[in-house]
Amino acid sequence: MKAYSPREMMATSAGRMIGNGDVVFAGTGISMLAATVAKRIHAPDAVVFFETGGIDPSLEELPLAVADPRVMSGAAMNAGLIEAFSLLGHRRLHTIAFLGAAQIDRFGNLNSTVLGDYRNPRTRFPGSGGACDAASLAWGVIVFMQHDKRRFVEKLDYLTSPGWLSGDDSRRQAGFSRGGPIAVVTNLGIMRFDDTSRAMYLSEVYPGVEVQEVVVSTGFEMDVSRVREADPPTEEELRILREEVDPQRLILGPPA
C-alpha cells in the first residue's frame, strides 16, 4: 500500500518548483495545493494570485473556482482581469503559472479548446480562459497532466497556449520576450525541456513507476536518458496537505 496518492505526489513535486518570492498564477486544482504547501514550507514570501483579480487572498477555505468569493477575502487587493493579466506579464515579476490541458505536444504547446475539427468538434472543452495569456506572458509555466497517450500527442488538434512552439529559437522568433514551459508534472513523473532543442524529456519518475510505463503513455518520442527517481513527499509536506490545506480532500480526492 502506497503511503501517498498520485495527486499528493503531484502537488508536492510542483510545490518544490516554486521559489521564495515567486508570484504564482494559480488555478483552483492541484496548483493551489502546490502553492500553499510551498508557502508553508520553503517559500513563505511567494504570493498567489488569480486571473480574476484576487491578489494574495487569505484562503481560509479552498476556492473551487477562480471566481469563488473565497479568493476575495482577506486579500491584498481585489482587482479585475485587466490588472491580473498585467501582473502576469509584468517584467519585474518572476511569475509562475500553473496550467492544465486536454492535449500537450513535445514542445509543451497546449490544447484546451477542442478535439477534432475546430468548427465541427468531436469534443468541446472550456477554451483558453487565461491559459493562452499565461503561456504567452508568464515568466514560466508548469503544466499538470494526466499521463496518457491520447493527451501526450504528436500533433495538437488546436494550439490554445504557446509552449516552445516548434522548438529551438522559435518562441523568441514568434515575438515572445520571455516565458515557456518549465516542467510537466503528471501522475507518473516529471518532464522538462531541453535547453537547446526545447523538446520534452523525462526528468523524474515517481517511486514505483517504470520508465516504460511513461514511454507507452506518451504519444511522441521522448528522451528518457536523463531520468532519475523523484523524491517522495516528506512527512511534513503530507501533513500540511492533509491537515491544513485540504482537510475535506475537496481537491486531493480519495486517499491512497
Next chain:
Amino acid sequence: MKAYSPREMMATSAGRMIGNGDVVFAGTGISMLAATVAKRIHAPDAVVFFETGGIDPSLEELPLAVADPRVMSGAAMNAGLIEAFSLLGHRRLHTIAFLGAAQIDRFGNLNSTVLGDYRNPRTRFPGSGGACDAASLAWGVIVFMQHDKRRFVEKLDYLTSPGWLSGDDSRRQAGFSRGGPIAVVTNLGIMRFDDTSRAMYLSEVYPGVEVQEVVVSTGFEMDVSRVREADPPTEEELRILREEVDPQRLILGPPA
C-alpha cells in the same frame, strides 16, 4: 455704470449653451461658474466632471485646480485620468468641454503650448494638459478667450488642440468621428462657426460693445453679417453667480 462685469457676462452666456443632461468637462475658471449656473437654472441634470477623474462632485467650495481636493468630496466617483478621458470621448455621452488658449485661429484651432519657435520659444505656456484630448474627443467644445488681436491670429505658433482644422470637411478627413468647436465666448461677444465652411463668424456682441471693436480685436477676417445683440445676464443668473457660486469672487474677480 454697468450692472455686471464681462466675466459675469461670459459665465452666463456660456452657461446657457449647456443642455440638460449634458456631461460637462470643466476647468477651474469661468467654465465651472458657467456649469454651476446652468445646473441651478435650466440644466439640473447636467453633470460636471474633471480630467483628473472627479465625477459630479458636490463642489461645496470652488476648486482652484482640477486636482483640488474640493473635486474629490461628495462625488459620484473618484477615478483617475484614464477613466475621465474615456468618459470625455464616450460615444453615448453628449460631452461639452470648456477650453481656454493663448491663441485661436479662424477655424477654432487652439494653441496653449508656446509663442515663437517650439524648440526655442519666446514664451512657454503650460501645454496641452487635457485640451488636445477634449478638442479631439468631446462631442463639442466651447472656448473662452480674451478678445485681442494677438490671440485671434491668422496662423497659430503651435497647434495644440484641433478645431475645425482647415475648415470644410477637414476634421472628418483627419480621422475624427465627432466634435469640433461650437462657440467662442470672449469679453466682447460670442463667435460661432459656419455649418459648411467651418469659419468663425460673429454671432453676438454684448450690450454696449460695437461690432467694430470686435473686428479690430480679431487678427483675421471674420464675417460679422449675422451678428445680433446678446441677452444680458438675468437678475436670477447674477444672484446665483454672486451669492451661491462664487461669493468670495475667487474666479469672478472684481465686481463691475
Next chain:
Amino acid sequence: MPHDIAGKLMSAEDAVRRFVSDGSQVALGGFTVSRNAMALAREIIRQKKRNLYIVCHSHGQSLDLLIGAGCVRRLEIAYGGTGRFAPTCIRFRKAVGAGQIEVEDYSNYQMSLRFLAGAMGLPFMATKSGLETDLVKVEGFAAEVRGTGKVPSKKLTVMRNPFNGEEDKVVLLPALNPDVALIHAQYVGEDGTVRMKGLTFADLEQARSADHVIVTCEEIVPRSFIRDDPDQNSLPSFLVDAVVKAPFGAHPTACYSFYDYDPQHLNLYKDVAARDDLFSEYLDEWVYSVPNEEAYLEKVGVANLMKIKANPAIGYAPGLDRR
C-alpha cells in the same frame, strides 16, 4: 436623469423588454460561478429572445442557461465553465458539438482588452498574448458574416511593433461595443451610482463599452451612503440605463458579501443539463413557470437561502457543504 434613479428603476421584465432585442450583442457580466446576472438571464429566456450574440470572457451559469434555452446564435468567448461543478459548461459543449451556435475563441486577456478598448473609445489594443496560436490563426465565424452587424471585419491581426525591431510582433484586437451589458452589483445608490464589491472581473469594462447597461442589484442605498466614499464607487449613473432591484439575483452563482454559490442547485443543474429531457423540465420548472424573481426565490426556499447567506465579515458562507 443623472441625479435620480426614478426614471431608471424598473422590473427585470421591463428592462429586458426595453434593452434586449432578438439578435442583440450582449455582454455577460460576472465570471463562472460569481455574480452572473441570473435574474436577467431567466427573464430573457421567459421573453424568448432569439439569435443573441453573446460576448464574454470566462463565463458559466447564465451563458449555459441562455444557450440551453435556445436564445444564443453567436458567441465570442474565452472559457465556458462553472468551476468544479461543470469544468466545461454542459449545454455550451452540446450546442457547439451539434453545430447549433457559431463560436469564435479568444483568451481572457484578449476579451478583456477588447472590452477595455471599447470602454476607452480606442479602436483596438495590442498584446503579445496568442502569437502563433490557433486563437490567432483560426477564425470561428464564416467569412460571409465578417464585417456585418457587430462582427469585426477581422478576428484580429498581427503587426510589427513600429517602435521596435523586426522581431517584435504583436496581436491587434478589435474593440468591442456590445448593444447591452448585463451586470449584477451589490449596491446602487438612489442617485444611480453603482458600487460593486469584491472582484470586479471585467464587468466595469463591459458596462463602459456597451451602448446600454442593465444593472441588477442586491440593495438600493441612500444617496448619502454612496456619496460618502466616492473612491469605492464603480460606475456613474449616466452610463446606466436600467436599475433592477433583485436580491439574490445572481443565484445560483455567488455575490460576494451577500451570498455564496449554491452547490446543491449547481449539482442539480449539472445532472439535468446532461440530458435534453431533464433540461427541458428544468427550464419549465425553474424559469418558464416562475413568473418573476420573487416566485423563483420562493421555490429556492428560505432554508437554502439561509445556507448560502454570506457571513458579511468574510464575504462567503463558511463551512458550506460544497461537495
Next chain:
Amino acid sequence: MPHDIAGKLMSAEDAVRRFVSDGSQVALGGFTVSRNAMALAREIIRQKKRNLYIVCHSHGQSLDLLIGAGCVRRLEIAYGGTGRFAPTCIRFRKAVGAGQIEVEDYSNYQMSLRFLAGAMGLPFMATKSGLETDLVKVEGFAAEVRGTGKVPSKKLTVMRNPFNGEEDKVVLLPALNPDVALIHAQYVGEDGTVRMKGLTFADLEQARSADHVIVTCEEIVPRSFIRDDPDQNSLPSFLVDAVVKAPFGAHPTACYSFYDYDPQHLNLYKDVAARDDLFSEYLDEWVYSVPNEEAYLEKVGVANLMKIKANPAIGYAPGLDRR
C-alpha cells in the same frame, strides 16, 4: 518580502540614494497641486541628482522645484502648472525659454495611455487624440537622441485602423517604463500594500509601469486594517521597492483627507520663483539647510499645518483662506 514591510521601510534619504541615479527616467505622481511627492523631490535636490529625465502628465510643484534646482535635463510632459498659483510653472517656463531643458509635449490622455501601456506590458496604445496637431507633427527631442536610453525611437506614429475603412486613422503612442516612480499615498499597510484615497490621477499606472517604485505615505497602518477591505487597496507590496513614512510629505501640495494645499507657501513660492536670486535663497532656506522632513515641517510650523489640516469628513480644509 511581500508579507512584511520591514525590508522596504526606509528614510527618504536611503530611498533616493538607492533608486534614483543621475540620468534616471523618473515618473512624478500627483497632479498640479495635489499629492506631489515633495519629500522625495526635496531629497533629490539635496542629493544633487542631475540630468533627470522626467515623465509626467500635468505636473506642478515637485516638477518646478526639480527643474529650478537644476536636476532635470529632459522632460516629457502634457502640462506644467500649479493651479491658480502658477498657471504656467515659473521655473519650468524659464528653463524652457532659456533652452536649459529638452522638452517633448504630449497631451494628458496620451501620457496616461503611455503609462497604462507600460503598466500592462503592451508595446503601445492607439488613440484618436491629437490627429493633425503639432503634438503629433512636431518632435521636441533632437533626432540623434531618438532610440537612445529610454527615449522612444519615434515620438509617436499615425496609422490606419486595420479593422475599418481608409479614413479611420489613429495615433500610436509608445509605452513608458520609467526607471522609478515617485508616489505619495495616504496609507501603506504593515504588509506593504498601498491604499490611496481620493483621485488617483495616473499614479497607479505610473507605479505599475516603472522598474522601481518609491512610496511616501502619511501613515503606516496595521495589516488587519488594510486587509479588511481589499477592494479599497491600490498597489500590492511586490510592486513597491521602498516605503517612506512622510507625514505632510506632499506639502505644500494637498493630500486628500489629510491636508489641503498651502496657499501661503504656494504664493511665497510664486514670488520667489520669478527671480533667480530669490529662488536660490528659497532653495537654501527650504531645502538645502533643512536636513530632513522633520526639520522642514518645523520650519513650516504647527500653526500653518493646523490651518491646512483637512476635515477628514470632507477631505479638505473648509474655509481656508486661498487668496
